[in-house]
Amino acid sequence: MIELFYANTPNGRKISIMLEEINYPYKITPVDIFNGEQFDYKFRSISPFSKIPVITDHENKVSIFESGAILIYLAEKSGKFYEKKNKILINQWLIAQVAYVGPLLGQHHQFHHYTPGKSKWGEERYFKIAKTIYKDLDERLEKSKFLAGNEYSIADIATFPWIARHPIHDIGLKNFSHLSRWYNDISTREAVIKGFDGLKNGEKIPQI
Ligand SMILES: N[C@@H](CCC(=O)N[C@@H](CS)C(=O)NCC(=O)O)C(=O)O
Secondary structure (H helix, E strand, O other), X not given: OEEEEEOOOHHXXXXXXXXXXXXXXEEEEXXXXXXXXXXXXXXXXXOOOOOOOEEEEOOOOEEEEOHHHHHHXXXXXXXXXOOXXXXXXXXXXXXXXXXXXXXXXXXXXXXXXXXXXXXXXXXXXXXXXXXXXXXXXXXXXXXXXXXXXXXOOHHHHHHHHHHOXXXXXXXXXXXXXXXXXXXXXXXXXXXXXXXXXXXOXXXXXXXX
């Protein structure tokens, strides 16, 4: 059984979606990151930066932090969404997500949505970067069905929950036809719908 230490954020949802996709028995242990539970000493023993997501694989007695490392672990364990002959491409799009797309869209959330008016510089800088990310993903998806080629992979699973915050991005996802096509395709997968609502409180994937 896999235990997922979780909050209903884009990084948390990457893993609940993956666990639904691979159809593994799992249990969710919520971590209330808005009330400081991530700083609890017991949680820090498996999460050195005090962040979700983390998994414990009770079968192998191992805990893993960092969403990209968790996705790779679960993909290798299940043999799904990480095609051997396509690993070089999948790794690039996966690492681009964890190192660039996620952190930079995250800054856009902070300046544009959570603290508007605090820093004009921050708002403008990250709005511009967020728009560039949409444009670059759209260009990629014009050429390729999924981010790393013809097959749905852990790179798509990592990126989807970030684009699912599109209502707060104020960029207009519908104006990016290839990114929208990809988003709509993934949004209708049963595992994605289930995994998106990790806390089982009825949260729905935002439509375009
Ligand atoms: N690089 C990490 C980022 C994880 C992350 O930023 N998690 C956020 C929630 S989305 C968190 O736990 N924040 C709590 C905090 O920063 O105190 C990953 O991809 O797993």
